[in-house]
C-alpha cells in the first residue's frame with residue numbers, strides 16, 4: 001500500500017476551483033518535485049498534505065488512514081522564508097520542537113529533560129553544519145544558514161514526510177548547490193518522503209525521483225474560476241539514485257553506521 005494516497009481531491013475557494021481531481025500514489029521514501037505555473041495550486045496541495053486545510057472534495061490517506069486535518073509531528077514543512085522564530089537562538093529554535101509537545105502548558109522543559117532536548121538539537125545542528133552558530137539569532141545568519149536551521153527545525157520531530165515550499169528560491173546558486181547536497185544526504189540517511197515545490201525545473205530534475213507537473217488544461221473565459229489544475233505529467237527521475245538508496249537501506253545498521261562515520 002502506498003504511504004500517501006490522494007483520491008480524487010478537489011480544492012476550491014469560493015467559486016474559484018484551484019485543484020481538480022488529483023489522483024496520486026506516493027511510496028515511502030520517494031522524492032517528488034512539484035512544478036507548475038505560478039498560482040496553479042502547488043502550495044495549496046502542500047497545505048492539504050500538512051493538514052492545514054481540508055480538500056473540498058475527495059480524500060487524502062496516509063498509510064491507508066484518512067489524514068488528520070491538523071498539523072502533526074509526522075509532517076514537517078520548510079518555506080522559502082520566515083520558517084524560524086526570530087526571537088529564539090538557533091539552538092532554542094530547534095530544541096523548542098521537542099519541548100513544546102512534552103511541556104504544552106509552560107512550553108519549556110527543565111532539568112535533565114531540557115538538557116536532553118538541547119543535546120539532541122545540537123547534534124542535529126551539527127549535522128546540518130550549524131554547530132558553530134548555536135547561540136546566534138536568525139537575523140545574524142545568512143540565507144543559506146537560515147534554511148539549514150529551518151530544515152533542522154523540521155527534522156527534529158523525525159517526520160516521515162518533509163514538505164518543502166521553494167526552500168532554496170531565495171538563495172544564490174552556489175549556496176543552492178550546497179543545500180542540494182545536504183538535502184540529498186539527509187534524504188538518503190533518513191528514508192524520508194519528500195515533496196518539494198520548485199520553480200527551477202533543473203532543481204526538480206536534479207533532486208527528484210519523480211517530477212509532478214501541475215497544469216490547468218481547461219479554461220473557460222466566461223467562468224475563469226470553473227476549472228483548476230491537475231497533475232498532467234508524472235515522470236520518474238533519477239532511478240539509479242532511488243535504487244542506490246534502496247540498496248543502502250537494505251544494509252544492516254552496523255554497516256551503514258560505519259559508512260556514515262567513514
Ligand SMILES: Nc1ncnc2c1ncn2[C@@H]1O[C@H](COP(=O)(O)OP(=O)(O)OP(=O)(O)O)[C@@H](O)[C@H]1O
Nearest residue numbers: 013014018036037038039040041042043044045197
Ligand atoms: N486561503 C485562500 N483563499 C482564497 N484563495 C486562495 C487561498 N489560498 C490560495 N488561494 C488561491 O489559490 C490559487 C493557488 O495558490 P497557490 O499559492 O497554491 O499556488 P502556487 O502554485 O503555489 O503558486 P506560486 O508558485 O506562485 O507559489 C491562487 O489563485 C491563490 O490566490
